[in-house]
Amino acid sequence: MIKKVPKIAGVSYDWMLKRAYSMVPDKMKTPTDRAILPELKILPERSRVIIMNWKEITERIPQIDEKLIARFIAKRLGTVATPTGGKLFIQGNFPRSRIRRVLELFMKTYVICDICGRPDCVIERQKGKWVKKCLACGAWKIVEKI
């Protein structure tokens, strides 16, 4: 049996919920990694994959060293990845979707703040530990080393 939610001051709870949600900035509703990461331009070759717009990707997260992102990708894919001249050369054949997922994981783990959702985190090394720190709201947490 479905009970009707009582109205508060003539306004239904449902309506209030919808209204409250509509006031939340879009940025906070959905993960922002999709908005930050551009479409990957991939050039597959016989024994390697080249991310042609690597520069475009790294420029969107200027606070993070591109070598760190490359190392993360390499580690996750179990291969070697070298950033050179605005491109990333990945040894082996990997589909675009897989590379994309790895990049999204990087964003979620090291760039996007768990508290405010902004892509403004930096990685600091403190007493041998890696700390992800948000420049926007100050939140921080210990993250896995790459």
Ligand SMILES: [Zn+2]
């Ligand atoms: Zn934050």
